[in-house]
Amino acid sequence: MCACRCGIRVHLRDGALRYIEGNPEHPINKGVICAKGSSGIMKQVSPARLTRPLRRKAGAERGAGDFEPISWDEAFSILESRLRKIRATDPKKFAFFTGRDQMQALTGLFARQFGTPNYAAHGGFCSVNMAAGMIYTIGGSFWEFGGPDLDRAKLFVMLGTAEDHHSNPLKIAISAFKRRGGRFVSINPVRTGYSAIADEWVPIRPGTDGALLLALTSELIAQGLYDREFVARYTNGGQLVIAEPGSPRHGLLATDEGTDPGNPLYPQNQLWWDRHSNGPVISHTPDTDPSLFGDFTLADGTRVKPAFQLLADRVGPHTPEWAEKITGVPAATIWRLAHEMGVTARDEKIELPIAWTDCWGNEHQTVTGNPVAFHAMRGLAAHSNGFHTVRTLAILMSLLGTIDRPGGFRHKAPFPRAIPPSAKTPTGPEGVQPNTPLAGLALGWPGSPEDLFVDAEGEPVRIDKGFSWEYPLSVHGLMHNVITNAWRGDPYPIDTLMIFMSNMAWNSTMNTVEVRRMLNDRSADGEYKIPFLVVCDAFQSEMTAFADLVLPDTTYLERHDVMSMLDRPISEFDGPMDAVRVPVLPPTGECKPFQEVLIELAGRLGFPAFSNKDGSKKYKDYPDFIIRHETEPGSGIGFLAGWRGAEGEKSMRGEPNPGQWEMYAKNNCIFKHELPPSYRYMRNWNRGYMEWAQRTRIRRWGEPILIHLYSEVLQRFRLAAQGKWPGRRPPQRLAKRVETYFDPLPFYYAPLEMQATDLEKYPLSAITQRPMAMYHSWDSQNAWLRQIHAHNYLFINPRAARAAGIEDGAWLWVESQWGRVRCMGQFSEAVEPGTVWTWNAIGKQPGAWGLAPDANEARKGFLLNHLISDTLPGATSNSDPVTGQAGWYDVRVRISPVQGGEEKTVSPEFSVLPPAPGTRRGPLRWLAYVAGKEIGE
């Protein structure tokens, strides 16, 4: 049901849901299930279920939730005529953004075929820093792309993770790890959930992990506790960087011009300074070994330094004492942790008797593992300095020699990718043409300024300003900018905004109160600033209230779904995997799977990939599409990798198989390809794996993926900002910013919002975390789950609370420079005294989610988002300057007690939403669910 995508088995009794349990044969969850998954029944019967297409009543205000039901025919014809017009004139006026869905392969294809660049999913406000920071460094990442190998790790360090996407597997793994006697350290301002069972909790001030990680790295290098062999061979640490300030090639890797670089995208002619011959050699020349330290001069007089030397120089001053002042973590703890990591990696090595061959042809008899595993998520990512923090983490992990090795970090297919991955967007406005698919992907991985998606002036083409000089590496887009930008008409106004599975009027938006106003704001001519708003959701949310057209989706039990490798992978460490869902219940009311809506629209609008040559619709429905669609005619690559070929005899690649759904259904709905052991590790540099991946077209290129301790990609942008790059350059107003933040070496800076805040006035950091028993805003409609978290408190360390004169349980004001919220506070000794926090997305607008207006969620629950701004002083977005990641966890606040006469309810208050037509009306006094019959009144 959620992004974890566990396998479930659903039992029915008399056609009604009886029991949903984990599928014991599913490799992801191995039979376990979470609290949300176990409450799926209540989701299915929720009174908040939308059951009919709805149109905003003529004359009704947006946000009032005043709708009339219409037929699907009407809905389709409204959409068709509107979209047809946009597509024929200016496709970028259609913006399509999706939330926490698992359909990015299809939604992305739809947008691309439409021809609009304005497409993204939630990644930009979620954890793009995690993806980008690590993928630009090691070619893979945590999140859904890789993870800690807790089966073999001895030390596990978790930073900033509360629940994560891979939640059930992570729980299974942590528990087994602890039982095996592994040591678990959690670095987090708050101790809940996973951190609760950590052997050691290291409380840290939010947004400062970069400093801690630099200090750890510094100490590892100072003590010689890095894996030299790994660094020398598998990272670019030994490669020589041109050290000629003033030269346009300053900071680029020195190459040997006389040697064929091979693939120009990923050249292989960089140099090492060979330790033995004391001279330059092409890197990875047999029988040479690079100097990691030094300062050398090439034959042509160019001064060069090994990248590792630059890294050592950079981190040298960042001692534990230095970090203590920033992070609040005692220097002694930092030393201890650094030594523990280094000594464990060095002395508790794992040797697996698995022979493999590296990309340079060297045979290895064993696979080595340094059993120190890390995991990190949004606690690092959701800060505007997160890209560099995450990159520092990736570098630390690399120095310890733990990348794609047993007991360390391991990739999940289709990762590792090249650095950067070769997927690219169009590079200018000419990529967007009427009635034509987009000339590239809507999202890609820039490797140099030439890859940006900007016009001749260097200004953005995308509505969210993704891939512009403001956020050059915004590889997941910036969904949190869309509404504000569209409202401002900056860079241009749009016509239709379609939102799927996202609650942008509430919990996935910053500056909530203002954004709600923007959604309802009109220009002088009386037209809405965002003229047409389509929302597809399964429930009556705060967002649906603003829609002009509401499309009722089915639930996960009522539709076909694919968990495709073209989307976020669900692969395991040992090989690629994908899965399907088949409906167990008929759609409720007139609900229609959104996939079917897209297939139908794509057919009607005549998208090339969805039409036959004669212009007729190519696919009957979604299941048909899934079976027959190929990425390119004859490519043999489709949404599903299993049971391909006419008879289902092939896997990974092969012709479409008409019986594919049935074969999945027969096989537990899962396809798993286990790689042979010799392809399972060291995949960045594993020749066997690379060849296999190229053969199966998981990858186009086969060059080894050297870890970028030093990021030449970032340096290219910096050179452009310094006016030294031969190609594109940033607009003047952004030059300084790009120069600062595109540092090829990891560095720490205070998050942008903290830089722009009077920290004396707002002494506390405010953060949220996910409750394990709730999925974002979805689950308040769930009669069981809401009994666990009906409302939320602001958790405050008693020291901070008493200093502000606040008592346990009392109502208080929490105030940022952007707004203030009245809520209840609760003392907690499990939070760092400079931090306050609450559970994410518990507070609700009265009347939304099928709840009575006086429900706890509306009366006592609050949303921290009201305190967070999407724009910082100087009109820059509250985002990481490298990736555009939303800086959720940067907000600074102060707290004060409510005064005697004040009301004891949450503030700000919102109007009461009426139930939408088609949702179940009337409050139930009580309810008892028994499969086959419902009791209650």
Added chain:
Amino acid sequence: MKPAWSVIFFTTLAGAGQGLFLALVAAEALGEVPAGFLVSGALLALGLLAVGLAASFFHLGHPERAWRSAAMWRTSWLSREVIVLPAFMAAVAAFGLSHFFSFERNHSLWIGSAGAVLCIALFVCTGMIYACLPFLQEWRTPLTVVNFIAFGCASGATAAAALAAWQHPPLARPYAAAALALGALAYLTRLAALARNRQLRPKSTLSTAIGVKHPKIVQIAHGAAGGSFNTREFFHGRPREVVRAVRWTFLALVFPVPAALLGGGADSAAVLGAAFAAQYAGLLAERWYFFAEAKHPQNLYYQAIA
């Protein structure tokens, strides 16, 4: 504990009825008493018991199955009570009838004695329902049974005095005297119970409740934001001031006020009736406090504000 009104009414009404019956039997045993007085006394006692019984049914989820509750007399004081109560009521009825039909004195005395035995048994059962629970330390004392008996007898004697003043004045003064004496006894034992309970140190602590040895343990969440049976049934939910006020109220009403009225020398049914009314009101408060005062160890698991 959360005071259960059905049970408060039951124990106070039945207690007064029982006390009244004992007063009747005692009077008969000690001398000649007009049958009419005894009949109306028995009727009144029966009435009190019946109303109490009716109140107690409100405590049950399934009153229609109440008959089942006689099953476990070997182990359950509640079950025993359920058996003794109808037997006692039958005895009261028989006692009344014996006088109504003017049975021989030793027959009616015999019935009366049997009834008295059942009456005491009922007191013990009712008291033991509370006193047998080991972890409700405030209740876990013979004083609980003693209090139930003493207050039952005192309020019964007061009722008898009032009834006598109306129907058979010569008995009014002796009954009033008895009521005074019993009331004083009850009061003293209740004060003793209060004093005892004040000394109690909870045997269970958060440390034993969750098995973590540490002086500082705080509950953050009890797992049910909207409340649960456990947060309702075992907490009175009143501010401490209210509880304290109730205590002072009952301490005034159960004895000092009725004592003043009883001891004032007036024989009027109105004054003695007022004494009973005051004492009964006091008993309601006393029982309410009896519940509110009891700290259930399960509450250790339900302390969080969330």
Added chain:
Amino acid sequence: MTKQLALVIDLNVCVGCHACVTSCKQWNTSGEAGYLSDDNPYGADPTGTFFNRVQTFEVGEFPDTETVHFPKSCLHCEDPPCVPVCPTGASYKRAEDGIVLVDYDKCIGCKYCAWACPYGAREIDEHQKVMKKCTLCVDRIYDQNLPEAERKPACVMACPTSARLFGDVHDPESVVSRAIRESGGYALMPEWGTQPANHYLPRRKTTKRLHPDELERHDNPLKVDGRLPRPEPGEPALDDVTSW
């Protein structure tokens, strides 16, 4: 020896995810014994009957704080005080496996058993008007239609951290007995002599002791790169100043 089935809950790995709470609700609300009702399911102060709850405690003071997630259901006491007090016999302890159950057809809803349970493990169903509590999933664990591996309570099957072990605590070789023995399993509120069959396993900490000399190693990679250079033989040494 007679059987005593029970759960053993490993606080060392419980992350407080509430999976056991809702999987229990889900299994049991459609179960043989009858539904588990909810009041105000979509209104103010939603509340309902659950057999199992997960609570959170904080131990100690910052920064030495432990957060303890604490699941609690009926402990199936060996000497269950809730049973003898029940006037109807609706509450009983099964001789064959020690499970404490309530017969809903006999229960009059007098709540006396709940008063008699020190653990707050019983909850009345406000609509069926009978007392309810964990059944140890009797309707699963003996169900011959289920594969052997699934004849376990719903909460045990669900728990992602396998913090919930199930078995016979009277059989010294069972997983639960071993866990109790080997990991310091304990009972709640032992002071009341109820002898709960369910046990809890405490937090166990893994620490690492580093010896300072582990930082001083001959194979320090800094040496390879000449960062810990060996001095020239000509540099001053002890040999210059003394002879023995």
